[in-house]
Amino acid sequence: MNAQPTAPRVTKETKNKIKVEFERTPLIERLKAKFINMAFVTDVIWYIFRLLLLIGIAYIVLFPFYTKIAGSFMAKEDFVDVTVMLIPKHFSLDIYRFIILENDYFTAFGNTLLLAGSTAIIQTFICCLIGYGLAKFKFKGAKYVFLAVILTMVVPHQTLQLSMFMEFRFFDILGIVKFLSGHATVGNIEWLNKILAAINIFPAESKNAILKGIIADGALNLNNTYWPLIVLSLTGLGFKNGLYIFMLRQFFRGVPDELEESAYIDGSGTFRTFLQIILPLSVPMLITVFLFAFSWQWTDDFYTKLFFTSSKTILMPDIVKIPTTLETNYAGQNLYYPAIRNTCGLMIIFPLVILYAFLQNFLVQGIERSGLTAD
Amino acid sequence: MTNDLQLNKTVSVPKAVKPKKKRRAASLDKRKARAGWFFVLPFIIGFVAVYIPIIFDSIRYSFSRIKIIPGEGFTITNVGWENYRQALFVNPDFVKTLLSGLQQLAFDIPAILLFSLFMAVLLNQKMVGRAVFRAIFFIPVILATGIMESIEAQNVLGDYLDDPDGIADGSGQSVASDIVSAIDIEVLFANMRVGTEIVEYVVRAINNIFNIVNRSGVQMLIFLAGLQSISPAIYESCQIDGATGWETFWKITFPMISPMILVNGIYTVIDSFTTDSNTVMKFIANEYTKSSGQEVSSAMAWMYFMIVIVAIALIAAILSAFVFYQRRD
Numbered sequence: 001m002n003a004q005p006t007a008p009r010v011t012k013e014t015k016n017k018i019k020v021e022f023e024r025t026p027l028i029e030r031l032k033a034k035f036i037n038m039a040f041v042t043d044v045i046w047y048i049f050r051l052l053l054l055i056g057i058a059y060i061v062l063f064p065f066y067t068k069i070a071g072s073f074m075a076k077e078d079f080v081d082v083t084v085m086l087i088p089k090h091f092s093l094d095i096y097r098f099i100i101l102e103n104d105y106f107t108a109f110g111n112t113l114l115l116a117g118s119t120a121i122i123q124t125f126i127c128c129l130i131g132y133g134l135a136k137f138k139f140k141g142a143k144y145v146f147l148a149v150i151l152t153m154v155v156p157h158q159t160l161q162l163s164m165f166m167e168f169r170f171f172d173i174l175g176i177v178k179f180l181s182g183h184a185t186v187g188n189i190e191w192l193n194k195i196l197a198a199i200n201i202f203p204a205e206s207k208n209a210i211l212k213g214i215i216a217d218g219a220l221n222l223n224n225t226y227w228p229l230i231v232l233s234l235t236g237l238g239f240k241n242g243l244y245i246f247m248l249r250q251f252f253r254g255v256p257d258e259l260e261e262s263a264y265i266d267g268s269g270t271f272r273t274f275l276q277i278i279l280p281l282s283v284p285m286l287i288t289v290f291l292f293a294f295s296w297q298w299t300d301d302f303y304t305k306l307f308f309t310s311s312k313t314i315l316m317p318d319i320v321k322i323p324t325t326l327e328t329n330y331a332g333q334n335l336y337y338p339a340i341r342n343t344c345g346l347m348i349i350f351p352l353v354i355l356y357a358f359l360q361n362f363l364v365q366g367i368e369r370s371g372l373t374a375d
Numbered sequence: 376m377t378n379d380l381q382l383n384k385t386v387s388v389p390k391a392v393k394p395k396k397k398r399r400a401a402s403l404d405k406r407k408a409r410a411g412w413f414f415v416l417p418f419i420i421g422f423v424a425v426y427i428p429i430i431f432d433s434i435r436y437s438f439s440r441i442k443i444i445p446g447e448g449f450t451i452t453n454v455g456w457e458n459y460r461q462a463l464f465v466n467p468d469f470v471k472t473l474l475s476g477l478q479q480l481a482f483d484i485p486a487i488l489l490f491s492l493f494m495a496v497l498l499n500q501k502m503v504g505r506a507v508f509r510a511i512f513f514i515p516v517i518l519a520t521g522i523m524e525s526i527e528a529q530n531v532l533g534d535y536l537d538d539p540d541g542i543a544d545g546s547g548q549s550v551a552s553d554i555v556s557a558i559d560i561e562v563l564f565a566n567m568r569v570g571t572e573i574v575e576y577v578v579r580a581i582n583n584i585f586n587i588v589n590r591s592g593v594q595m596l597i598f599l600a601g602l603q604s605i606s607p608a609i610y611e612s613c614q615i616d617g618a619t620g621w622e623t624f625w626k627i628t629f630p631m632i633s634p635m636i637l638v639n640g641i642y643t644v645i646d647s648f649t650t651d652s653n654t655v656m657k658f659i660a661n662e663y664t665k666s667s668g669q670e671v672s673s674a675m676a677w678m679y680f681m682i683v684i685v686a687i688a689l690i691a692a693i694l695s696a697f698v699f700y701q702r703r704d
Contacts, residue, residue, distance in 0.1 A: 050497060057494070058511045060588050064527070126417050133414025137407050145415050148422050155430070156649035156683065158659050159676035162669045163432035166441075167425065235421020243593075243642075245418075270410035291517065299521035317522045345526040349518045356517050360510045363596075 065346075072096065072343035076328070079335040095343045098323035104314050105347060112298060112316040113351075115226055120294035122233040123241055124286055130236050131248030132274055136260070146249075153242025161306055168228040168307060171220040228307045229297075239296055239303060244289045251285045252278070287362040295352045320344040437674040458674035468658065469675060476655035477682070483587070484643050484690075486580045488636065491591035495598030496628065516592030524650070590647065594639045601635035602628070630699035637694045644690055648683045655679055 012019040025033075034040065067086070075090035083089075099105055134146055157164075222228050232238040236245060255278065263273040279286070301317040308315060322340055356363075412419075437458055439451045462469050498509055519527065580587065605628065613623050647653060659679065662672040 047502075050500075050502065054497065054508050057584075057588060058508060060585055061511055061514055064585070129414050130418045133411050137411025137414065138404075139408035139411040142411065142415075145419065149418065152422070152426060154645055154683065154687065156656065156676065156680060158649070158656055158663075159673070159680045160429050160433050161660075161663060161676075162436050162673050163429045166432060166436075167429050231425065232421075234417060235425055236418040237421050237426055270407070271413070274414075295517045296520055299518075299523055301522040301525060320522060320526060341526050345523050348522060352517055356510075356514070360513065361506075363513060 068342040068346050071339040072346055074339065076336060079339065094326065095340055096347070098325050099319065099340075099344055099347060102323040102325060103319040103321060103344070105319055108314045108316050108319045109351070111313055115229065115315065116294050116297040118226070119229050119233045119238060119297050120290050122230065123236075123238050123244065123293045124290045126234060126236045127241055127244040127289060128248055128279070128282075128286065129274075131245045132252050132278065134245070135249045135252035136255075136257070149236075149242050149245050152237055153240075153246070157239070157302060161302075164228075165223070165306055168222040168231075171222045171227075171231075223307050224310050224313060229303060238293075239300060240292070244293065248282075248285065248289065251282060255281070284362045287359055291355065291359050291363060294355070298352055299348060316348045319348070433673055434677065436670055437677050440670060458671045459678070461671050462675045462678065466662075466671070472655055472658045473679070473682075476653060476658075479654065480644075480647050480686075482576070482579065483583075483590075483647055484640070486583070486587050487591045487594060487643050487647070488639060490580075490587050491594035491639065492598055492632070492636070494591070495595050495602055496624070498595070499599060499602045512588075512595060513592055515589040516596070519589045590650070593646070594643060597639055597642070598632065598635055601632050605631045633698045634700060637691065637698050640690045640694045641687055644683070644687050648679075648686070 009021050010018065011021050070086050070088060072095055073091055073093070074088040075092035075094065078089050081089060130149070134142060134149070222231070229238065233241075259277055259281075260273050263277050264270075268276070298316060304315045304317055311318070320341055321344075322337055326336075326340060328336065435451070438455060439453050439458075441451055494512060498505065498512065609627055609631075610623065613627055618626065649656065659672050659675050662675060663669055
């Protein structure tokens with residue numbers, strides 16, 4: 001009978017305020033109920049466990065970068081000193097200085113910026129077009145186009161390196177250049193071959209190296225220029241473009257059709273709808289793809305090695321070498337050289353780190369909104 | 376009279392509209408189809424004019440010898456299966472590298488998938504500093520590729536700073552850098568009666584953790600996106616029914632994420648088969664730089680590609696048996 005709670009007691013009453021005292025469980029009891037039970041304990045344990053785990057893995061990710069940074073500031077002496085572990089004893093900027101001075105860092109930086117920037121922008125836009133076309137339009141053969149995209153993703157690029165080199169060494173689409181420069185032949189029909197050989201729109205005494213190459217080979221030599229990578233980007237065949245097309249296709253499938261339908265009803269064409277309605281709302285996804293395309297092209301050493309065979313164009317991978325001034329024969333060499341190479345790596349990724357710091361927010365956003373589904 | 380008029384009206388109206396409507400609908404479809412072709416046109420042009428010739432040439436080169444004659448272009452002589460024969464029977468290391476590479480992949484792929492799923496689930500929970508952790512875990516996706524990978528491969532310094540004893544034997548590989556040894560784990564698992572194979576697998580995975588973390592960035596992103604697309608309402612109803620976290624994971628999260636496991640499985644296979652740090656890829660790339668090794672390396676790469684296709688088909692077949700597709704209406 002006593003369990004009935006007593007009525008709230010009015011302690012103070014003024015004109016527009018009233019203070020009422022309820023009978024409450026004492027604070028200690030409340031805290032006990034809240035904190036001393038299994039659910040809370042497991043929560044705390046799980047929380048600590050999770051935090052430790054995350055910090056541990058973050059350490060695994062970040063520690064290699066730390067060792068590289070530490071090594072990059074060490075002077076030569078530190079590499080023979082056993083007592084130097086993770087903190088440089090003789091602070092020195094020699095490695096940085098000579099990489100900038102002797103490895104043409106800034107030339108490489110400018111060239112790579114031009115190359116990676118242009119290919120990344122082209123790739124983002126082209127992959128966007130293709131992904132949108134595959135996601136939103138039902139046409140005969142769409143399935144096969146998608147299969148072709150998957151095929152380009154699956155074939156390892158090493159499989160194609162020789163033929164890719166040859167393709168761009170003797171670049172020619174459907175024999176047009178061959179025809180125009182008089183190199184075309186039609187079997188054994190003499191008179192036709194003679195006529196074909198007479199066709200030559202290129203001036204024979206040209207001093208231009210490209211034209212000379214055309215006259216000699218009957219094909220364009222695109223190697224050692226940016227064109228191979230730009231042609232590949234323009235056609236959605238560049239490095240990992242299959243993945244971008246796939247990602248964008250999934251993203252566009254999540255965009256409601258009603259948006260476009262209302263634009264069509266208002267009289268907008270498909271391309272205009274794409275440019276003015278779809279592109280603006282997919283900015284985070286575009287930035288994600290751009291970030292991937294840019295940084296993967298930036299650090300790429302497969303295509304650059306393949307297409308840039310002469311050492312005229314210095315790109316980022318070319319600066320990874322030992323500056324001549326720092327060459328040495330002394331005992332610390334087997335640690336000093338890796339440290340120099342690491343520093344080269346650090347300097348290569350330094351612009352990417354800054355880019356990532358600015359764009360990482362979009363990266364997570366873009367991925368979250370992509371609503372990736374496999375169906 | 377009025378009746379007639381009405382009849383006329385009712386009959387004439389649909390007559391006038393019907394065929395028109397039908398034609399218009401067809402033309403809209405056609406127009407949309409045409410627009411679709413227009414959007415994928417760059418890819419089709421590239422695929423037909425650049426990619427197919429490249430593939431075709433690559434197959435042809437793997438059966439021939441090439442000579443570049445300055446000023447004349449190049450000549451190709453067909454040598455039949457010679458290059459394949461060279462790769463398989465003359466080259467002493469190819470088969471060995473291929474086998475050990477495949478073994479390594481069979482080990483890596485499940486580890487990467489498990490790890491990235493686990494991390495994605497962790498990173499999907501609400502907690503303090505989630506954004507920071509996410510930013511850190513995605514660093515390798517951006518930074519640990521291409522040239523960085525090859526720098527990392529010859530980075531003795533990292534091992535040294537980690538543990539100076541390892542350098543002494545001159546192999547550049549630190550013996551003592553293993554985080555755990557099989558014996559430690561075996562003590563831990565002693566009462567669980569699991570086979571030594573599992574123990575060894577776990578040990579290898581832990582000691583290889585840097586590699587695995589580095590390579591599971593994209594997979595983590597894909598899983599995270601998949602997790603985000605699961606409706607919170609399902610979790611809520613689950614909670615109301617009194618399911619524990621463990622049950623929720625296996626009954627809700629896992630089936631809903633299973634299509635992503637398929638996608639990720641295939642992506643991981645492709646990625647680990649084609650990455651530059653792959654031993655077979657390195658071997659083929661090395662072969663490519665040798666004199667007249669280019670055609671042989673082409674042949675090797677094609678054999679390798681066939682294996683990739685088989686592996687993808689296998690993985691797709693195995694995983695798609697477990698995939699659950701949510702019906703959407």
